[in-house]
Amino acid sequence: MDHQLIDDALAKLASIPPEARSPNQILSWARLICIAAGAPIEETPPLQVAQLELHAATALLAQKLGATSYSTEHQIRANRDPSLKAFIYVREGLCLYGQGSSGEAVLRALNQEATKCRPLVP
Incomplete structure (x- = not known):
C-alpha cells in the first residue's frame, strides 16, 4: 500500500x-x-458480499421461526470497525437481533437468541 x-x-x-x-x-x-x-474497484467490497450472504441466511432462519419480517444492514462509522446487523421480527413485541464484525458472528448471535423462541409454525 x-x-x-x-x-x-x-x-x-x-x-x-x-x-x-x-x-x-x-x-x-x-x-x-x-x-x-491495492483495492480492486471492479469487485464488490467484502463487507457488501458478507451482508448479502447474511441476508440470505437470515431469510432462512426467519422462515424457520415463522417470522413476520427480517432485515440486515452494514454500518460504517468513523473510528470504528465496520459491522453487520440483522433483525428478525418474530411477532409483535419480539425481535431477534445480532451484530458483529462478520456474517458468522451475527448468525451465531441470532441463533443464540432463536433458541429462546418457539417456532410459530408447526
Whole structure:
C-alpha cells in the first residue's frame, strides 16, 4: 500500500474547488487511490458480499421461526470497525437481533437468541 500516494491524491482532490470537480475527475482520483491501496474497484467490497450472504441466511432462519419480517444492514462509522446487523421480527413485541464484525458472528448471535423462541409454525 502506497500511503504517500494515497495522501497526495486525497490532498489534490480536496484542493479542487467543489464546484470545479467533475464526476470524471472524482472517478479518476478514486481509481488512483484504490490502486495505491491495492483495492480492486471492479469487485464488490467484502463487507457488501458478507451482508448479502447474511441476508440470505437470515431469510432462512426467519422462515424457520415463522417470522413476520427480517432485515440486515452494514454500518460504517468513523473510528470504528465496520459491522453487520440483522433483525428478525418474530411477532409483535419480539425481535431477534445480532451484530458483529462478520456474517458468522451475527448468525451465531441470532441463533443464540432463536433458541429462546418457539417456532410459530408447526
